[in-house]
Amino acid sequence: MNAGCLTIKELTDAVGGGLTPRMVRHYHQLGLLPQPVRSPSNYRLYTQKDVLRLQRIVALKQQGFQLNHIRNILEVEPEADTTVNLMGQLQQQYRAVMQQISQLRQTASALEGLLGRDRHCQIIQAEVLAQLKLLDVETQAGLGGLENLWSGLDAEIHTHSEVFTESLQRLLPDLSHRSEIEQHLISQLVLACGDVSLVSFVKLSRDAIAASREALSSGCEIVVDTQTVAAALDQTRLLHLGCRTETLIDNPHITTATEAEVAFWQHREWREKLPQVSRGCVLVVGYAPSVLVEVCEAIANQKIQPALVIGMPIGFSHAPAAKRQLMQQGIPFITVEGTLGGGALAATALNALVESLIDKPDCHCYLK
CATH class of the missing domain: 3.40.50.10230 (Cobalamin biosynthesis CobH/CbiC, precorrin-8X methylmutase)
Structure with missing residues (x-):
């Protein structure tokens, strides 16, 4: 065993934070952690540099960063790893995440528009769901039909007050x-x-x-x-x-x-x-x-x-x-x-x- 090197078990103990050998191997597969050198007995051997990199990965993960975002952050070259460059990259990651959230929020709003209807809207809701299956949204005419379906649902708001508890039960x-x-x-x-x-x-x-x-x-x-x-x-x-x-x-x-x-x-x-x-x-x-x-x-x-x-x-x-x-x-x-x-x-x-x-x-x- 090379002097000063760590086995995968010793590595996880040194890093802490709930890290396991299985997670380390997964990080190798994702490219988050470079493949280590091997001992004559084919053991993975790690250095202090690997410890520091893994500590960064664990710390970023604990702060809520996803692994693909962590990889992008760690790809910054050491000589270019200045505060300005890192902040710029984090801003790009933030904007990308917010764009994804915005798109998911639009999807969630559409689902809420269907699922969040109270019992007074369920008759028209059933009709809309039936028509939605038949709707061809690939054409402009189909998109117009989709607007008509939403208009039909929205028309029901003039007939009764909203029953919040029923909406919450579904959502x-x-x-x-x-x-x-x-x-x-x-x-x-x-x-x-x-x-x-x-x-x-x-x-x-x-x-x-x-x-x-x-x-x-x-x-x-x-x-x-x-x-x-x-x-x-x-x-x-x-x-x-x-x-x-x-x-x-x-x-x-x-x-x-x-x-x-x-x-x-x-x-x-x-x-x-x-x-x-x-x-x-x-x-x-x-x-x-x-x-x-x-x-x-x-x-x-x-x-x-x-x-x-x-x-x-x-x-x-x-x-x-x-x-x-x-x-x-x-x-x-x-x-x-x-x-x-x-x-x-x-x-x-x-x-x-x-x-x-x-x-x-x-x-x-x-x-x-």
Whole structure:
């Protein structure tokens, strides 16, 4: 065995991250990892250079990059592997991914247009599906027929109000492994943004539902980042529970995420309000990533002890990072991974919890 070289098992142990010999062989087949030299006994022999390359592959994969995108990133020559070149390549990858998402979104919208019909539309829906099988969409006349089919479906919207629950039953993935209260929460979040794919990004700690019900039942303080979020809360139900609302960025003229983010940084008095929140409160962050970052830091330093944090700020870099920090704090949380979020979603999450508590005070399904 060559001195300083690693076997495939030693390589995977050195890299870590759940890497297995089978995955290494797969990366060889894909061209992600160069074929290694062989020992006289035909063992694969790896060097420190292979360790570093695999660590990059594992790190990029953990961040959500697909293997074909990782290969393109790693194809940059070492001498040309500057920040500018790498950023340019990542931008190209991002645009390609967004184009694919856009195309898939169009397909999903077409499917939603058929599957998301309530019972009042099912008669015309059956007719459309029958005609769709016979439609020749290869010709211009066929495309015109397709437009007529959609027009027929759309005409039904004038005959009745939309039954959202029936549409969601057909569109939502299987949520039977979640409690009834969680299902209600997720359904309300999907309705608030009109995007079923949100389900995959909604993250709750195991104790989030229990913590929210205990805190709200005791008439806890609700602390929000902006008045826009406060305005979207169900104040009637909160008043019924004895919960009062406190706003950190207490300026009615601040209505956007950009304004909230800048204002929270510039005004010390709003940052100084955070350590003053009551123990056992529910924190709702829907706009400023900096607020959630400050919340996480205050929790880590034991300056505040909220019962629950609903963290859904908007942003492309700070917001995802702040949400990751939130999920590592060891406290009850509800968040939406990545860049998705906003005041409407954050308020909807709290409103759904409040609604289910009042409507089903004796429900204990979430404890299973």
